[in-house]
Amino acid sequence: QKEVEQDPGPLSVPEGAIVSLNCTYSNSAFQYFMWYRQYSRKGPELLMYTYSSGNKEDGRFTAQVDKSSKYISLFIRDSQPSDSATYLCAMSATGFQKLVFGTGTRLLVSP
C-alpha cells in the first residue's frame, strides 16, 4: 500500500463547477501538506501549503486537512479551462526534506 493515495482521474467538469480533489494517507506523522499544479510537460508549481489540520483559502482555492481521517482536499471554485492540469498532493512529517507525493489527479475543465 502506498503512503499517499490519489485517484488518477481524469476528472471532467464544466466551466464554473466546484472541483474537489482528494488524497488519503497512511502515515499519521505527516504534518506538512501541499498541493501542486502541473501543466503538461511542465514542472509542478506550488499552489497551497498547510501545516497540521484546518483550512486555508487563497482566491478560488481552498485546502483542507483532516488529520483524524488522514484525508486532505483541494477545492477549486468557479473552475476555468485554464485550471485543466494534473494536481499533485504532497506531504511530509519533517518539513520539506522528504516529501511524499501522490501520483496526481488529471483535471479537465471544459468551456
Place this chain on the structure above:
Amino acid sequence: DAGITQSPRHKVTETGTPVTLRCHQTENHRYMYWYRQDPGHGLRLIHYSYGVKDTDKGEVSDGYSVSRSKTEDFLLTLESATSSQTSVYFCAIRGTESSGNTIYFGEGSWLTVV
C-alpha cells in the same frame, strides 16, 4: 520563477552510456533536489544536497550519483544508463523561510534510454 535552469531539456542516449543532467540556480539556495517522475509512481526523490559537497540519498538512489561543487550547480549522473531510467527528471530547490521553506521545481529534463 525560482531561477532554476535544467540542461539538457531532452536527451536520447544508449543503454550503458553515462549521462549527466545539470541543475543551475541563481538565488543561492542551500537545498537542492533531484526527483524523477513516472506514471503510476508520481514524483520520487533521487538525491538531495544541503550544501556544497553535502549530499544524501533519497528513495530511489540506486544507479545515480550526484555532485555539488558550487552552490549554484547540482549535477545528477547516471553512471551506466538503463532503460528503467527513462523518465522525466526534475530539479528542485527549497525556498526561503519567508516562503515557508517550500519546494520549487524546474521545468524538467526528458531522458530516453534506448
